Amino acid sequence: MASVKLKNIVKKYGDIEVVHGVDLTIEDGSFVVLLGPSGCGKSTLLRMIAGLESVTGGDVEIAGKRVNDKHPKDRNIAMVFQNYALYAHMTVKDNMSFSLVLAKRPQSEIDEKTEWAAKILNLEPYLKRYPRELSGGQRQRVAMGRAIVRDPAVFLFDEPLSNLDAKLRVQMRTEIKDLHERLKTTTVYVTHDQIEAMTMADKIVILRDGIIEQVGTPLEVYDSPTNLFVAQFIGSPSMNLISGTAGKDHVLTAGGVKLPLPKSHKAKPGQEVIYGIRPEDLEIGKGFPAKISVTEPTGPEIHIYADLGDDEICAIVRERQVFKRDSIVEFAPRLDKVHLFDAKTTMAIR
Ligand SMILES: Nc1ncnc2c1ncn2[C@@H]1O[C@H](COP(=O)(O)OP(=O)(O)O)[C@@H](O)[C@H]1O
Ligand SMILES: [Mg+2]
Numbered sequence: 001m002a003s004v005k006l007k008n009i010v011k012k013y014g015d016i017e018v019v020h021g022v023d024l025t026i027e028d029g030s031f032v033v034l035l036g037p038s039g040c041g042k043s044t045l046l047r048m049i050a051g052l053e054s055v056t057g058g059d060v061e062i063a064g065k066r067v068n069d070k071h072p073k074d075r076n077i078a079m080v081f082q083n084y085a086l087y088a089h090m091t092v093k094d095n096m097s098f099s100l101v102l103a104k105r106p107q108s109e110i111d112e113k114t115e116w117a118a119k120i121l122n123l124e125p126y127l128k129r130y131p132r133e134l135s136g137g138q139r140q141r142v143a144m145g146r147a148i149v150r151d152p153a154v155f156l157f158d159e160p161l162s163n164l165d166a167k168l169r170v171q172m173r174t175e176i177k178d179l180h181e182r183l184k185t186t187t188v189y190v191t192h193d194q195i196e197a198m199t200m201a202d203k204i205v206i207l208r209d210g211i212i213e214q215v216g217t218p219l220e221v222y223d224s225p226t227n228l229f230v231a232q233f234i235g236s237p238s239m240n241l242i243s244g245t246a247g248k249d250h251v252l253t254a255g256g257v258k259l260p261l262p263k264s265h266k267a268k269p270g271q272e273v274i275y276g277i278r279p280e281d282l283e284i285g286k287g288f289p290a291k292i293s294v295t296e297p298t299g300p301e302i303h304i305y306a307d308l309g310d311d312e313i314c315a316i317v318r319e320r321q322v323f324k325r326d327s328i329v330e331f332a333p334r335l336d337k338v339h340l341f342d343a344k345t346t347m348a349i350r
Contacts, residue, residue, distance in 0.1 A: 001028050001029050001153055001184065001185055001186055002028060002062050002063035002064075002076070002153035002154055002186055003025065003026060003027055003028040003061075003062075003063065003064070003186065004025075004026040004049060004060075004061070004062055004154055004186060004188065005024070005025050005026070005059075005060070005061035005062075005064075006022050006023060006024040006025075006045070006048075006049070006058065006059075006060060006061075007023060007058050007059040007060075007061065008021050008022070008023055008057065008058040008059075009021065009022040009023075009045070009048060009055055009057070009058035009059075009060065010055070010056045010057035010058055011041070011044050011045075011048065011053070011055060011056050011210075012056040017056075017210070018041050018044055018210050019041045019044055019045060019048075019210040020209075020210045020211050021057075021058070021211070022045065022058075022210075022211070022212055023212075024205060024212065024215070026186060026188060026203075027186075028186055029184045029185070029186055030186060030187070030202045030203060031177070031180050031187045031189065031200060031201055031202045031203075032187065032188050032189070032201060032202065032203045032204075032205060033189045033190070033191060033196070033197040033200060033201035033203070033204050033205065034046065034188065034189070034190045034191075034205050034207060035191060035192070035193075035194060035197040035201075035204050035205065035206050035207065035233075036192065036206060036207035036208055036213075036233075037192060037208070037233070038192055040207045040208050040209055040210065041207055041209070041210040042158075042190040042191075042192070042207060043158055043159075043190060045190075045207075046079075046156050046158055046188060046190050047158075048060060049062075049075075049077070049154070049156060049188060050072050050075065050077055050079050050156050051067065051070060051071060051072035051075050051077075052072055052079075054068075055068055062075055062076065062077070062153065062154060063076075063153060075154075076152050076153040076154070077152050077153065077154045077155070077156055078146075078147035078148070078150050078152040078154075078155055078156070079147070079155075079156040079157075079158065080140075080143050080144055080147050080155070080156070080157045080158070080160045081143070081158050081160070082158055082159040082160060082162045082163060083163065084131075084139045084140060084142070084143040084163075085143065086131040086139060086142055086143060086146075087131075088130065088131055088132065089130075090130070090131075091127065091128055091129060091130055092118075092123060092126050092127050092128070092129050092130075092131075092134070092142050092145075093114055093118075093127040093128065095131070095142055095145075095146055096114050096117055096118065096123075096142060096145040096146050096149055097110050097111075097113070097114045097149065098146070099146065099149065099150050100113060100114075100149055100150070113149045113151070114127075114145075114149055116149075117145040117148050117149045118145060120145075120148070120179065120182070121141045121142075121144060121145050121148075121175075121179075122141070123138070123141055123142060123145055126138060126142075136163060136164050136165070136168060137164060137168045137171065137172055140160060140161070140163075140164065140172060141172075141175070143160070144160075144176070144179065148179070148183065148185075152185065153185070153186065154185065154186045154187070154188065155180075155185050155186070155187045155188070155189075156187075156188050156189075156190075157176070157187065157188070157189040157190060158190045159190055159191055159192070160172075160176070160189075161173065161191075161193075161196065162191075169196075173196060173199055173200055176189075176200065177199070177200050189201070194233060194234050194235070194236065195236065197218070198218040198222065198234070199218075201217075201218055202217065203215060203216065203217060204216060204217070204218055204221050206221060206229075206230050206233060206234070208229055213226070213227060213229050213230050214226045214227070214230045221234055222234050222235060224348070225239075225276075225339065225348065226347065226348050227341065227346050227347050227348060228241065228274060228276075228341045228346040228347075229346065231276050231339060231341065231348075235278060237279050237303060237314045237316070239276045239277065239278050239279075239339070240275075240276065240277050240278070240279065240282065240311075240313045240314060241274050241275070241276050241311075241341075242259060242274065242275045242276075242308065242311050242313070243272070243273075243274055243275075243311075243343060244259060244272075244273060244274075244275055245270060245271070245272060245273070246261070246265070246267035246268065246269060246270065246271045246272075246273045246340070247261075247269060248269065249261050249263065251267075251273055251275040251340075253275075253308070253309055253311075254309060254310075255308070255309030255310070257288050257289070257308060257309065258288060259275045259277075259288055259333065260287070260288075260332075260333060260335060260338075261335070261338060261340070262335040262336060262338060265338070265340060265349075266340070266349050266350055267340050267349050271342070271343075271349075272342075272343035272344065273340050273341060273342060273343055273349065274340070274341040274342075274343055274346075275338065275339075275340060276338070276339030276340065276341060277333045277334075277337060277338055277339070278337065279303065279314040279315050279316040280315075280316045281333060281334040281337035281338075282313065282314075282315035282316075282331050282332070282333055282334075283315070283317070283331070283332045283333075283334065284304070284315065284317060284319075284321060284329060284330070284331065284332070285330060285331075285332040286330055286332055287330045287331045287332030287333065288308070288330065288331060289328050289329070289330050289331075290306035290307060290308040290313055290328070290329065290330075290331055291306055291307045291308075291326060291327070291328055291329075292304065292305075292306050292323045292324065292325055292326060292327050292328075292329055293305045293306055293307055293312065293325065293326075294325070295321075295322055295323055297322075300318065301316050301317065301318050302316070302317050302318075302319075302320070302321065302322070303315075303316055304316075304317060304321075304323065304329075306329065306331070313331065315331055
């Protein structure tokens, strides 16, 4: 096992800089998720750790050693891709053992490790099959098997579940997490899916346009987003964000609605702010009025959408309340859950 360190990593393709000085420490044995929208540089960062892409500036360290100039096969990493990249003409067993054969390991070791991986991944009944004879989930498990037989110091995953249907994705999420619990191999996992990140990560690294916006545990980034981008990106339905002007104990919206603030808030009077409240922190009760547009029962809870001036707000309640469209209902934010962001800098006001 090993830690991974990125020191002021810069990546340019031609004249275009796509990663702008990323510093990140990935602790030995941890499961770190790189999360961000498409094109923000997740794959590029992962491929630079793997050595599949050169770095333009900065250093990549694995287990305390600078590996910038090391070939991928000398970095003691194993990578699992979205499209599995299995060899179509090889059986499951041969796919899994191929890297060990290439490395000229003794046959006894090859058999032992392949059997061990097949057992861990529930692939024993399929060892003689070809990839085309497997389901998507089984193929993804073979790709993982191929990675674990090598017993690498670091696993790198690039959106490995994107090609699977929703149900299988949830199941494989648990399997990968379980595999990590057992092997404790340092893992860097790339996804654009915030639920995947929340459920799997020890630590989430939120990226935008080649820079890190925030690093934290899933609940840290959910409960204390450092800026508007993180607040919007994490959580579904997303945080309600309403523009207004800060007063002593409220934020005044353009439409003249007063959104209550806790006494301890740190905004200056007159400051232009964005008022943030998550749907589950908005209760039906005495508060500010909004006009009901849609109610969506999901089963365990009901999502209530309402118009507040030009903004649409969402509240999530567990009680069986159904409201008529266009009726006026009052919403009460839980004051200790209110987030405030500076409208200009978009940074959290704390
Ligand atoms: N080989 C390449 N040549 C030029 N630009 C690239 C290349 N690979 C990626 N990019 C650009 O780098 C940025 C980051 O890409 P990528 O790391 O693939 O994003 P992500 O994985 O987060 O979707 C994007 O703007 C993308 O267009
Ligand atoms: Mg990518």
